[in-house]
Amino acid sequence: MERESMEFDVVIVGAGPAGLSTACQLMKLAQEKEQELMVCVVEKGSEVGAHILSGAVFEPRALNELFPDWQEQGAPLNTAVTGDDIYLFNGENSAVKLPGFSVPKTMHNENNFIVSMGNVCRWLAEQAEQLGVEIFPGFPAQEIIYNEDGSVGGVITGDMGLDRDGNPKDSFMPGMELKAKYTVFSEGCRGHLGKELIAKFVLDADKSPQHYGLGFKEIWDIDPDKHQEGLVVHSAGWPLDKDTNGGGYLYHAENNQVFVGLIVDLNYSNPHLSPFDEFQRYKHHPKIAQYLEGGKRVSYGARAMAKGGFNSLPKMTMPGALLVGCDAGTINFAKIKGNHTAMKSGMLAAEAIVEALSAGDEGGKDLTSFADKFKNSWLYDELYNTRNFGPAMHKFGTFWGGAYNTIDQNFFGGKLPFNFKDDSLDHEQLKLAKDAPVINYPKPDNKLSFDKLSSVFLSNTNHEEEQPCHLKLADSSIPISVNLVKYAEPAQRYCPAGVYEVEHSEAGDKFVINAQNCVHCKTCDIKDPSQNITWVTPEGTGGPNYPNM
Template sequence: MTDREVMEFDVVIVGGGPAGLSAACQIMQRAKAEDKEVSVCLVEKGSEIGAHILSGAVVDKKALAELFPDWEAMGAPLHTSVNVDELHWLNSESGSKQLSNWMIPKTLHNDGNYVISLGNLSRWLAEQAEELGVEVFPGFSAAHLAYDENGQVEGIITGDMGLAEDGSQKDGFMQGMLLKAKYTIFSEGCRGHLGKELMERFELDKGKAPQHYGLGIKELWDVPESQSKPGTVIHTAGWPLGKEAGGGGFLYHLENNQVVVGLIVDLNYKNPHLSPYDEFQRYKHHPIISQHLKGAKRVSYGARAIAKGGWSSLPKMSFPGGLIIGCDAGTLNPAKIKGTHTAMKSGMLAAETVFDALQTEMSPAELTHFDDALRHSWLGEELEQARNFVPVMHTLGTFWGGAYNWLDQNLFSGRLPFTFNDMEPDYACLELADAHKAPEYKKPDGLLSFDKLSSVFLSNTNHEEDQPCHLQLKDANIPIQSNLVKFNEPAQRYCPAGVYEVVQVEGESVFQINSQNCIHCKTCDIKDPAQNITWVTPEGSGGPNYPNM
């Protein structure tokens, strides 16, 4: 095998979402302002910037206004400000109660926020980054970490292109490149596979509460012009999840006669028969939601895990050779149900820290002061004030947990002298199948509810078929011999894309992985009760291709 091609930069950034792009822009802004030469490379595994980006999204513009004070004149795609803001408690499949504003924790109020496509914002940020001199490489997966002789991270290795399923080289094989950097910033999004390796190797989460997650499932609909209400924001709690799981739903009206609808299911649920995908399908039949979708056409579908542990689950974010930021670290503010402004701010703080370090003539040292900089910023203040939001909901449930959070946020601004922690990892919460009843899910009607495969089709997911499977089992026997016996193999249900099936082959149960369906949500890596599934990056540009999700 030939020597690997090497490209050297001052900074390599992994991930083309809001955190990584904000870091790239801020570094180059500083370099331009101080007339310094800095080389920055950003790699993104999606076929283009924004292809793998999925979020609600209602966005707080605070960080954007810091990064680009004239963002409006520059044409940032924030066009629809929130003008209707509602929270409904759904008490049955048809019943509901709208909560008055005074009953809602103030962190959930959306005055001054915008309904946007986060994919389009990421594309716009990439344009700004390139204009500032950042080298942006979409379609290149960061497959492996690169370490120097001292065990310090010295960059990343991009994925090989042209490997067959058995690992052999096909015609046109291209070996991955080594992208070396003085500092590497990881912003892969929730449950990044390299971030996971960094956590383990450098014990970044030692002594912290385990990270907690939700699975967000979302659809984009074209609605008749007469039904379009740009700026309308609706959140819901209660049904269909009820006592089965924490979480809640949302419906937002965008510009251009489009509506996004989605459901977030906390991944600490106990019933192994529960199917987040099917809960979402029946959610759309509730009158509060269905009235907005009459005569509409579904045009896109996607799903993504959300890191929602907050303050108590924040890892140490520095390690020898770089930083981990954004949802890769878990900077989402769960009390606001927002992670874009916090991810961007973490990227901007990382940029300041790295740029300052590059100006010294000393050998690169671990940027341990980054954690203090983040914790003493408005981002750190936000997360600390929201520190009890998730563990209290996990302990008291949605209703009483919501009542506590109203008290904590509205009367004490998150400063009650108590800190609650949920120390049980989400995967450990599943209980035996025999202890639970399987929910009854109706057959999709093809109008509001749909099957998984037709949904995956709308995600524009595509993988090269003849390539090594990126969903790796530590022990191939566990799904059938253990998970099927104990939990009725929950991967069949927690995956929102039909990747995992138990099929019968000559009278034997066989665990089948349809990796081509994978929409990169990372739920399997999180929820598998045996922690037997490891998600690694497939060949570059593989996965979903979201238009404006």
Template sequence: MERDSMEYDVVIVGAGPAGLSAACKIKQQRPDSSVVVVEKGSEVGAHILSGAVFETTALDELFPNWQELNAPLNTPVDKDDILVLTGPEKGIKVPGLFAPKTMHNDGNYIISLGNLCRWLAEQAENLGVEIFPGFTAAEVLYGEAGEVRGIVTGEMGVGVNGEQKDSYVPAMELIGRYTVFAEGCRGHLGKSLIANFRLDEGKTPQHYGIGIKELWRIPAEQHQPGLVVHAAGWPLSESGSSGGSFLYHIEDNQVVVGLITDLSYSNPHVSPFDEFQRLKHHPKFAQYLEGGERLSYGARALVKGGIQALPQMAFPGGVLVGCDAGTLNFAKIKGSHTAMKSGMVAAETIAAALDAERSNDLLEQLEPNFKASWAYKELYMQRNFGPAQHKWGNIIGSAYAFIDINIFNGKLPWTLKDMKPDYATLEPAAKAKKINYRKPDGKLSFDKPSSVFLSNTNHEEDQPCHLRLADSSIPLTVNLPLYDEPAQRYCPAGVYEIVESPEGEKRFQINGQNCVHCKTCDIKDPSQNITWVTPEGAGGPNYPNM
């Protein structure tokens, strides 16, 4: 059946910092260009989750008068505490002199990235950008020569049986002279584009972490606006895993607390969610949280492979930007400013190509333009940080990073590589140390159902499952006997369960309604049997101030 279509100069997929910055920059350079942004969340910001300590470098370029425009940067960083947690009760503070300089946050702000994106959307609309929230980009639209011509939005009102309901809304084609893919980490269209155009040839496998975050309101006497706390070591060190934790004091007696678990971990008994619950009982964290109220919860995968894993960003008809490509600076634990800059560089390149009316200009110029930017230079300087953490662990890896970054400014004449993808790192469950996570106390630690409730996650129940198994038998015949089916634990939302009947028969159950769109299953499943695709538009979490 022929679909309706709308044509634009530029179609942008994703209203995150990269996509919205690209939209604004294109309209700043070519006000007459037609630009549309399609966003799967119910509103801009609904699916945005980040720490976030924000560096203003890209924002200063995009909107030099952002303070006059009331950008939501309300809490400047006042103090950095860097800790090594040596056990469940102990920890030491690292003198600032011995911390990698990328961990210093002078001049930065603690923000809600969701609120910044809401503000960026307002600026984009003021410039004439059309934004369609609640609409998914379900598939890539290709031309006769194999070039990208735009995207196809997802159908709405399709039942689990595949039949159209009374609420059915057909898919629509959004056709663009150029299409910018800014879906965030492990974008499902970005994943397919990388494979289709072989954009990652000659690169290391991409690497990821899962970030789990909560927003709390705490007693005023425990609140220190502008305090940034980063920690490494316990609890992940007990299972030989790497990652780090954070606690940031924002405005209104609120703090954000979280744990990033590298998805390169090897013990299949590890549960990132439960590791996070343990973390909050450590005295260095509990001193701020005790007596407080948990307001919100969320989880999201983050991309951390660095410049070694960065795919070619341009291809016929389109570009990948931000975390859809992998521009996060893991040494800084920041990706918003580099994502914005990648979107801005893509926008400038697209604007020039539109002026020249020669499509090959985009392919020829984007890579050198990005490599000439401060964002690429920054990513190059920290290229060895992530691989060093994987190779030697947090403590020795950080010591290496201190030498590499602080002393040699990232100019050591080698590049470390980690060639093992995260899904291939698990050892058999029978050989791994079991982990006994204690029951949550309902004060500092909580269970998954109550946490998912605070994420405001909701999906239309009568729709096809958006978590697709290539082979439905693998969870029980391969993953369960080998790895005790790790999906039960790596998912932070209780989506996957092994359910046993009174007769002892087991089945693999997918609770798709719980999905917070973190993409961890698509990344960590050891059989690479799970594919995350977009559910019906507006489904998923609705994060406030996250």
């Protein structure tokens, strides 16, 4: 079809911390070189920050480099960390507080801030626009443009106004071609275009597979008498069993609010496990409930995170494009932080692009200089020195893996001469349903624990109902004929938003997709044991609308 076309020097896909840092650094470096650049950022959310979900304890290292005067400029880093409490929950009512020396120093948070990362991204977007970047919210990048030589030449934004069968409605508007000399993909974890590029250019050759966790977050207004602004609480253990890795958190933010959540690693083996219900149980532990009781839950969200670390990092460049941030998997899971690393990867990408363009480069090259910049940066050192953190936990379990990591990080700075690797695939770890214990979760009390639908309501999720389903099944028979038979169809439980159901009737079992509920967490794309579900972008502005996650 005929599409309108616009040309830029650089197109950036995704207005998260990585993409916006790329944009800001591009314009700052171009100004230093007195070079004009045309840069645009496309964002699938209704506004910048609408799809951003992060804990978040924020390390300002990259921000200090990008905007040294961020305090004067009003960046929303308002709550300095004042204390770290780290617990081992060894039962639903018991806990042991760990002394500082027994905790990996990567988990200490002095000089960090408790922030809403959505609001930080809104602030970064303001800086980018002041520097001359064009930002287009509500325009998901749906397809990649490939040049005749196979290099990446930009993206095509999603068509608007299609019915369920993909036919144009009266409101139809075709997507636009956004052509670029270089395209930066910063879609976040398991970006659907990043996934395509990794496969097409075999960027993950000789790498460990990427590993993932599903992170939950709720914001609560709590009793001011219980609020301790700046306190960071982390936990390991209960409610997760010894075969399931992960951990919980509760951060005391500003305005008598706390951020509470649970991360469940997606290599879990019991198909009856429901990460959502594990999170609801978590809030009943006395160490967490003591803050929440009498409070009010005001927001809910969930998002997958890439946690494979250094050993799972793909090659981040290809002809005409770069992968940055969580699209590549730059999170430092030893710190439970990925925002500062995402920002730094984008800043390095900007340096490589500006150097090339200022030297007369017309685009389409594989900017191998990025690899050198990465290797000579603190980002490389930080990820390399924590390369064993996740694999050790998977290999030895939470207790002994944690003990190894404490020794490795606190006494050897991550330089012990071992290189553990986890070459398993998260989606292959499920046992057969008949071989795994059924988990009977308690009903929500609607005080601390809640059901999925009332939770999704708080995420402000919405999609245009008359549009093609953005959750694509390669084979529509597999959910019933394979996944239900073998695994009791785990999509009913691993999805944190109630998207997937199995309806039972005399006519037979039917797999139902409630795409309207989708919070864009990407868990189905990752955990489906048959790898039958592919997440693609829905119509623009669809998905959650997080106000300050």
